[in-house]
Amino acid sequence: MRKILLLAATLYLLIAPFTYHPDNKLVLYYATLGSGKVWDIYSYLNTNYDAAPKFHYPPMHYWVVKAEYPLVRLVGGKGIENWLRRGANEAFDDPNIFLYNLATKLPILGLVLLTGWLIFKICLQQGFDNYKSKWAAAIWLFNPITFYSAIVMGQNDMLAIAPFMIGWYLLSSNPWVAFAIFGLAGGIKTYPLIWAIYLAMTYYKFPLFKRILLATVSMGIYYLTMAPFLRYEYFRTDVLYSGLATRMFEAGIDIGLGDRVLIVPLLLGILLLVAISKKIGKSFVNTAKLLVAVNLIILGFIHFHPQWFIWIVPFLSIYLATHKKDFLSLWLLLGVMIGVVLLFDDKFLYWGLLSPLNNGLLNLPLIRDVLVAKGMDVMLLSNLLHTLAAAVGGYWFWKVLSEKIK
Amino acid sequence: MLSGIMLFWAGLFLVVSVIPSKVTVENFRLYSTLFPNLSEKQKFEANFVSIYSGLERIDVLFKNPNLESRDELKIKVLRNSGEIVYQQDFSGFNFGDTSHARLDLPKGIVKKGENLSVVVELTKVIDGKLMVGTKNGELNFIQYYNSNTASAVVGRMVNILNKVVGQPIVILLPIVFGVMAIW
Numbered sequence: 226m227r228k229i230l231l232l233a234a235t236l237y238l239l240i241a242p243f244t245y246h247p248d249n250k251l252v253l254y255y256a257t258l259g260s261g262k263v264w265d266i267y268s269y270l271n272t273n274y275d276a277a278p279k280f281h282y283p284p285m286h287y288w289v290v291k292a293e294y295p296l297v298r299l300v301g302g303k304g305i306e307n308w309l310r311r312g313a314n315e316a317f318d319d320p321n322i323f324l325y326n327l328a329t330k331l332p333i334l335g336l337v338l339l340t341g342w343l344i345f346k347i348c349l350q351q352g353f354d355n356y357k358s359k360w361a362a363a364i365w366l367f368n369p370i371t372f373y374s375a376i377v378m379g380q381n382d383m384l385a386i387a388p389f390m391i392g393w394y395l396l397s398s399n400p401w402v403a404f405a406i407f408g409l410a411g412g413i414k415t416y417p418l419i420w421a422i423y424l425a426m427t428y429y430k431f432p433l434f435k436r437i438l439l440a441t442v443s444m445g446i447y448y449l450t451m452a453p454f455l456r457y458e459y460f461r462t463d464v465l466y467s468g469l470a471t472r473m474f475e476a477g478i479d480i481g482l483g484d485r486v487l488i489v490p491l492l493l494g495i496l497l498l499v500a501i502s503k504k505i506g507k508s509f510v511n512t513a514k515l516l517v518a519v520n521l522i523i524l525g526f527i528h529f530h531p532q533w534f535i536w537i538v539p540f541l542s543i544y545l546a547t548h549k550k551d552f553l554s555l556w557l558l559l560g561v562m563i564g565v566v567l568l569f570d571d572k573f574l575y576w577g578l579l580s581p582l583n584n585g586l587l588n589l590p591l592i593r594d595v596l597v598a599k600g601m602d603v604m605l606l607s608n609l610l611h612t613l614a615a616a617v618g619g620y621w622f623w624k625v626l627s628e629k630i631k
Numbered sequence: 632m633l634s635g636i637m638l639f640w641a642g643l644f645l646v647v648s649v650i651p652s653k654v655t656v657e658n659f660r661l662y663s664t665l666f667p668n669l670s671e672k673q674k675f676e677a678n679f680v681s682i683y684s685g686l687e688r689i690d691v692l693f694k695n696p697n698l699e700s701r702d703e704l705k706i707k708v709l710r711n712s713g714e715i716v717y718q719q720d721f722s723g724f725n726f727g728d729t730s731h732a733r734l735d736l737p738k739g740i741v742k743k744g745e746n747l748s749v750v751v752e753l754t755k756v757i758d759g760k761l762m763v764g765t766k767n768g769e770l771n772f773i774q775y776y777n778s779n780t781a782s783a784v785v786g787r788m789v790n791i792l793n794k795v796v797g798q799p800i801v802i803l804l805p806i807v808f809g810v811m812a813i814w
Contacts (some may be wrong), residue, residue, distance in 0.1 A: 231812035238805035239639055242798075300800075315660060324798040423794050582644060582791055585652035 226359055230338055233366040237337065237376050241330045242323040244578045247313030249329050249379035254309040255280055255287065264288070271459040279463045283383075285412030285450045289384050293332040303327030309501055313404050313573070314587070317580040321484050326581060330379040335377045336387040337611055341366040343390040345544060350397060351509035353546065361546035372534035373566075377578055382535050385414035389540060393424070400428065406441045408446025415524070416536060418447050419493070420516055426497060427506030429513065472527040479492040492522045496625055511628060513543040517554075517623035525611075525618030531562045531574065557617050566611040567592045568603055636809055640795075648787040654683060654778040659766035666694045669702060669751065670759035677749040677770040683786075684743040685777035690731035690766025691751060692771045697722050700760035704753050711746045720754070723761050731773075766769055 253324060255266055266280045266287045280287060298305060301324060308316060308325050319325065343364045348358035364373060367495045374380045392406035404421060411418030424439035454460040477485035496518055505511045520537040537558065545552055568575045570593060576586040593603045658679060669675070690707055700723035700805050707718040717736050725732065741747065751763055764771035778787070795802060 228812055231808055235636070235805050235809040235812055238801075238808055239636060242801040243643065311661075320794060321798060323794055323801045327798075327804070579647050579650075582647040583650060583652060583787055585654045586647075586650060586657055587777070588653040589650075597690055 226342065226362065229359060229363055229366065230342060230387045230585050234334070234338055235343060237326075237334045240372070241325040241334060243378070243582055244377040245322065245326055245382075245581045246378040246573055249333075249381075250309055250316060250325075251313065252290055252381055253294060256291045257306055257309055261291070261294070264291075265454070267454060267457065267463055268462045270463075272345065281453055281463055282414065283412050283464060284454060285409065286381070286384065289413055292380070292630065294382075295330045296332055299328075300331055301325050305329075307416060316579070317410050317587075318584045321557075322581040326379075328507060330376070333375055333379050333381070333383045336383040337366070337371060337482065340383070340387050340390050340539060343387075343394050344539060346393050346593075347390070348509075348543060348546065350394070355550060357546045364555075368538060368542070368555065370534045370538050370555075370562060373562070374532040378532050380532045380535070382414060384536070385410045385417050385429065386539060388413065389417040389420060392421075396424070396428075400431070400439060404442040405446055409450070410421050410479045411443060411447040412450035415447075416520075418443060419523070421454055421521060423515055423519055424506070424512070427500045427504070427512060429434070429504055429506040472529075473523060475528070476526045479514060489523055492526070492608035492622060493519060496516055496622065498562055499628075503625075505603060505625065505628065508545060510547055511625075513540045514628075515541040515625055516623070518618070518625045519620050521614070521618035525615035529614070530563075531566045531569070534547035534558055534562050554617055554620065557613065561610050561614045561617070565607065568596075568607050568610070569593070636805055644791050647735060648784045648791070648794070651779045653687070655782070656774040656776070657767065657771070659771075661811075662766040664692065664762040665765050666762035667765060668759060669704065669753050669761045669763045671807050673753045674750065675761040675763050675765065675770040676748050677772065678746065678748045678772065680743050681743055681745045681747060681774070682775075683776040683778060683783060684741075684780060685755060685783075686741040686774060687696055687738070687777050688775035689734045689736065689749060690773045691734070691749065692729070692731055693726045694729045694764065696728055696760060696762065698728060699723070699758065700726070701757040702753060702759065702761040703757065704751060704761070706734060706752045707752070708734065708736065708741075709748050710810040711748075716740055716747065722775060723757070726761070729764075737807035749766060 258266070258275070259273075264287075266284075269275075270277070270279055301308070302321075304321055305325055305328055308319055308321070308529065316322070316325075324582050345358045345362040348361045349355070375383050388406055388410040391404040392410065395406065396403040404425060407417055407421035407424070411421060412570075421443040422440050425436050425443065428436050428439060431439065442604060449466075451460075454464075454629070456490060473489045474487050476488040478488065481483055496515065500506070500515050505515050517537055517540045520540070524533060524537070541555060545555065570587070570591060571577075572587055575592070576589050579587050596603050596606070656679075658677065689708060698788060703720070703722045705720050708716040710716060715774075717731075717734060717740070719734055721732050749770060751770060753761075776783075778784075
């Protein structure tokens with residue numbers, strides 16, 4: 226396993242310094258505000274003028290970014306603070322851009338490797354043999370979705386995925402601690418909280434009442450991390466009601482008089498009831514399958530950002546280590562991700578990623594504009610890709626539903 | 632392993648360098664943009680040197696508040712000798728509430744290293760409302776170069792290598808990890 230991790234680290238370090246995405250820089254910029262003494266970012270951004278957008282993630286996310294900043298500063302040197310202040314559209318032409326890219330992504334790279342190691346350990350713990358455990362870790366470490374989202378873009382999803390995997394590793398020995406960690410991970414980015422609810426409600430070693438208590442531990446800790454801020458209107462607007470948080474409730478079926486049945490919660494609800502009744506939690510592989518289905522139901526029916534596909538990969542890696550025929554799902558998802566990336570109205574999702582190597586790439590046209598100029602219906606193409614993602618989600622939904630009752 | 636790493640880099644740098652793209656150059660890019668009324672001075676200009684071959688386009692920044700202005704103007708690109716390289720007439724009709732006047736220069740008319748100037752002259756005041764973009768007191772414009780020549784590709788490769796050499800940690804770390812992976 227050591228060699229696999231070192232090989233992954235080598236590849237990551239070959240790519241990360243030469244690729245750039247402004248999100249990674251922007252999030253770290255928040256950590257420098259007020260000479261690094263700001264702890265309530267929401268209040269700060271609502272009472273001081275700053276050209277940066279509002280901070281839409283929960284408070285734990287901000288504190289974790291502040292905690293990683295000293296390492297970023299150590300590697301990047303004193304110039305990195307000024308660089309973080311530079312505009313997204315010009316920061317890539319800095320003479321020290323490779324060093325700054327490396328510095329800002331280093332914590333993320335570390336968490337990707339840690340997650341790979343945890344996948345290996347969890348698989349061993351759950352009875353996989355050494356070969357299959359390594360195979361699961363390798364799928365996570367070397368698949369193109371991980372590379373794109375974490376290594377090339379440096380997206381902060383890893384800040385939540387890694388602690389969730391730590392919690393999962395501790396689940397069999399210390400379930401209460403594990404669910405407390407899930408709550409903290411949910412406080413960084415909310416979706417681990419959804420995973421925690423499924424793990425709690427399918428935790429077969431406990432009776433139903435205790436399972437509900439497990440879920441309550443995660444939700445309670447999630448609530449506590451946000452409690453000091455909930456009374457502020459700006460916090461509710463910036464975080465709780467932001468577009469990112471409410472996307473799950475967009476797709477719906479009109480049932481008249483203004484009422485709607487919401488598709489994502491409906492399907493997630495069905496999955497939860499089926500998972501409980503079929504005792505999915507008794508099988509580690511089936512639990513991984515359930516979490517793949519949960520993520521795909523969410524991504525299949527929301528306006529997703531392509532880099533969010535990394536949410537699926539830890540669970541998909543575990544499942545694919547024992548079910549190679551389902552690799553087709555990974556390739557389909559990869560196709561959807563690439564298609565959506567190329568149709569996005571944002572050059573930084575493709576040309577801009579290589580802008581540190583060739584600044585002129587950002588002067589190339591948007592691919593969607595080229596297709597429109599050639600008379601193609603880009604919206605139709607985009608909708609087809611979303612439908613394909615939903616189809617893969619439907620397939621995994623069916624896989625869970627068709628599981629034999631234990 | 633070491634040669635593999637070097638080959639990987641060389642391939643990446645080469646591929647990225649040869650992707651056809653335009654190079655943009657903007658003087659005083661990091662300065663904030665101001666918009667004085669064109670009618671205040673009647674004439675704004677800025678000097679520049681064509682630092683690459685293949686200068687193809689110049690975009691000059693304007694602001695037409697509420698799209699109301701109908702002022703008329705001429706934009707010229709001149710050589711140091713006063714010789715006109717290119718000129719074009721515009722009016723407020725051509726501008727949005729912050730937009731560029733686009734001058735597409737005839738191919739090959741400007742050589743690398745020429746001293747040039749861009750001049751904006753108000754030719755007819757209709758309402759005096761048209762504003763022109765400035766940075767650091769100079770007319771703001773963007774130069775677009777066709778950078779797909781062999782020398783431009785080589786230039787980009789050299790630029791990348793200079794940056795890599797200036798930040799040795801980005802070379803050393805993967806080499807160290809690569810060697811550890813083999814051992």
